[in-house]
Amino acid sequence: MTKVQTSAIPALPDAEQQAANFQRVREVHQQEVAEDYVELIADLIDSTGEARAVDIARRLGVANTTVVKTIARLQREGLVSSQPYRAVFLTEAGREMAVRSRRRHELVVSFLRAIGISDGTAQRDAEGIEHHVSEETLAAFERVVRAKATGSL
Incomplete structure (x- = not known):
């Protein structure tokens, strides 16, 4: 058995700083999803005239229920507007993000x-x-x- 050299192992960062770093990563991931959705919605609207949940799901490779839940979140954030069984539209803020x-x-x-x-x-x-x-x-x-x-x- 070889002895593990502790000098090669970096010290743990401050717990609060490490938690803040991980929190930032989680926030970036949430933003990433929003950006992917609005960018795709803009592309679909620009190329086909509409963005339907089924098309978004197919192009992102996710389930339709995932798209519906994410669209609801994007509506709450003021990035899209949508009505049941209708196309999804970008708000001005959504278009700017796209x-x-x-x-x-x-x-x-x-x-x-x-x-x-x-x-x-x-x-x-x-x-x-x-x-x-x-x-x-x-x-x-x-x-x-x-x-x-x-x-x-």
């Missing part, structure tokens, strides 16, 4: 492509990165994309 989400997604995809990632992988990876990346990091991504486009990279 635009911001789409911009972030496109920027992350462009950055990943600029550093040599294939299109398919860039699209898949952007789905997770776009929600968790800071504005500072997004600005750096944008600088790299611009530099690559102008040939100065």
Whole structure:
């Protein structure tokens, strides 16, 4: 048996700070779901003229009941409007969130492509990165994309 070296194990952070960090992650995950939904709803409305719960469920790969529950939450948050058995519509706040989400997604995809990632992988990876990346990091991504486009990279 080998002895475990305790010097290699980092000290635990302060309990309150660690709890605050985990709380932030949970809040980001809630925001991530809202952003994914409003972005998809905007895409569906723009391409087909409407966003139906069944189409949202199919495209997100979730159950229809999950979509109904999430749409109800998004209504409470003022991001969508909906009536039973009708299409889902974005409020002004929902449309603004969708635009911001789409911009972030496109920027992350462009950055990943600029550093040599294939299109398919860039699209898949952007789905997770776009929600968790800071504005500072997004600005750096944008600088790299611009530099690559102008040939100065």
